[in-house]
Amino acid sequence: MRGKREFKLLNIIKEHILNNKKEYFIIFLIFIIGIFSGVFFINNIQETTKTEISNYLNQFIENFKKLEDINLIELLKNSIMQNVLLTVAIWFFGTTVIGIPIVFGIILYRGFCLGYTISLCITIMGLGKGISFVIVTLLLQNILFIPAILALAVSGVKLYKSIIKDKRKENIKLEIVRHTIFSIIMLIILLVSSVVEIFMSTNLLKCVIKYF
Secondary structure (H helix, E strand, O other): OHHHHHHHHHHHHHHHHHHOHHHHHHHHHHHHHHHHHHHHHHHOOOHHHHHHHHHHHHHHHHHHHHOOOOOHHHHHHHHHHHHHHHHHHHHHHHOOHHHHHHHHHHHHHHHHHHHHHHHHHHHHHOHHHHHHHHHHHHHHHHHHHHHHHHHHHHHHHHHHHHHHHOOOHHHHHHHHHHHHHHHHHHHHHHHHHHHHHHHHHHHHHHHHHHHO
């Protein structure tokens, strides 16, 4: 029974992606451009700036090694708040025709942050340690986080196209309701990613931080 439910869920996800493949391609492309922009930025910063960032990262690692107790609940609250604000922003701008470029900008920025962080860690810590650090600190939560924000943006684009295609008041109301329900589902996934980030990634980092 459980296997059938999982199979049905996978089919729903697959069908959703196929029905919106153009939108997913555009959003994913913007995200990838953001990642490469972040990498390009790190590779072209001045040596003095790179040294300052390197010192900051090394200081963070050293301080983390010395920490005995971490207020995980406080970290979780901050992470949840950030993801709620992110969801509300994408939802809100996705409901306005003129807000779609801002949705694109948010996705571009999130890609930039990811590319920036990965490139920074590898540049400063070396290939092996850098990739290991990224895997420990970023991989688990981003398995949920990245698909969720991409899907949120696609929902906004889909709403925009639907409003342009059919400007009847009834259609607009229906599409906004659909967009809102979908956004709530994605918010739940983002909240789960917050839990994974704080309780799994942080504890995993505590276990392996001595190797960095």
